Amino acid sequence: MGISELEESSLSLDGKLLRFMDQLELLEEKRATLNSLIEQGWFTMSKARYSMGNKQVSALQYASEIEPLVCVHARTLDNGEVDFCTERVTQSKESGKDVRSIEDIGPQEEGVRRRNKPQKDITEKEANDKAESQKAPEVTPVKRSDQNPQQDPLKWFGILVPQSLKQAQSSFKQVIELSAEIATLQTAVLNSRRELRNSMKDKHVLVKTTSAAQMDKVAD
Numbered sequence: 001m002g003i004s005e006l007e008e009s010s011l012s013l014d015g016k017l018l019r020f021m022d023q024l025e026l027l028e029e030k031r032a033t034l035n036s037l038i039e040q041g042w043f044t045m046s047k048a049r050y051s052m053g054n055k056q057v058s059a060l061q062y063a064s065e066i067e068p069l070v071c072v073h074a075r076t077l078d079n080g081e082v083d084f085c086t087e088r089v090t091q092s093k094e095s096g097k098d099v100r101s102i103e104d105i106g107p108q109e110e111g112v113r114r115r116n117k118p119q120k121d122i123t124e125k126e127a128n129d130k131a132e133s134q135k136a137p138e139v140t141p142v143k144r145s146d147q148n149p150q151q152d153p154l155k156w157f158g159i160l161v162p163q164s165l166k167q168a169q170s171s172f173k174q175v176i177e178l179s180a181e182i183a184t185l186q187t188a189v190l191n192s193r194r195e196l197r198n199s200m201k202d203k204h205v206l207v208k209t210t211s212a213a214q215m216d217k218v219a220d
Helices: 003-054 125-135 153-157 162-220
Strands: 072-078 082-088
Touching: 003 153, 003 162, 072 153, 082 162
Parallel strands: none
Antiparallel strands: 072 082
């Protein structure tokens, strides 16, 4: 009975060790890919700054109001591991409309303007209509932001941006998604290492118990 339990414990420990080594290898590969993407993103951004000018690609072009286009969510699974996932915010139809930054001041009239009548030719009805129109409250135009916080950040740097700046954006987008995968995998590696340590402790206790039982059996 003790020998069979010891064999099962050894097989389970070997399986956990192999899974732990596979997770470490995958984590190392993803970290190498992450570093490569970051280096590529900064390199292509430096090329864009060289072609457009240092002042054209800097924090000075950031929008006054910025909202994140990517959100990171974390959830705890049934086995205790934490899963990180990214969610990209889609632009609404209203946010894609062009906003007029120049306001039209003054009344908008259509057709031919009417000539002002002399004061004596104005009837009583027209005088009442004119008095009511003068009493109407003035509507103050609402100022709207000339920059949409959810628009493509590339538009902050101009309409026709170089291809290198688009490549930099693509690299950093991949970095965000890959960072969530690395965080999930790193949590799994920590849990696997904890399980491996606990299994090793249980195996040591089982080995001591089995050895003691065999010695008692031999002594009898």
